[in-house]
Amino acid sequence: MFYGESLENTFHGAVEATKFLKSISSPHRLLMICAAMESPGVTNGEMAQKCGLSISAASQHLTKMCEDQILYKEKEGQKxxxxxxxxxxxxxxxxxxxxYEDKDG
Structure with a gap:
């Protein structure tokens, strides 16, 4: 990913990659991203149900991932x-x- 680039570009890329990886470094967040990929336009309540989280916990994760530019939201009425x-x-x-598919824990 960074091979062959200038050190300055490599550093910037490494910083951005680290921010991204930190943002998704939760099993719940990974599941939530997968849920958004499988069901684009998923609501907070649907996300909570799909991922086995409370609505409050799902909301906190969604807010963080939107702040970190992983997800974005569109308002549809109150949803x-x-x-x-x-x-x-x-x-x-x-x-x-x-x-990681078919890997033994």
Whole structure:
């Protein structure tokens, strides 16, 4: 990812990658991103149910991931619908799924 770039560009890329990885470094957040990929426009309540979280906990995770530019929300009346913001995020999640599928814990 960073090979062959100038050290300055590499550092900037490493900082951004670290921010991203820190933001998704929770099993609940990974599940929530997967849920948003599988059901674009999922609501907070639907997300909580799919991921086995309270609505309050789901809301806190969703707020953090929106702040970190992982997800974005669109208001629909009183509901907010959540979507994955960047295709790169989807690519990384697919790569993680592939890397860890069929692995023994």
């Amino acid at each position: 907010s619908r959540y979507y994955v913001k960047h295709e790169t995020t989807k690519d990384i999640i697919y790569a993680l799924k592939k890397a």
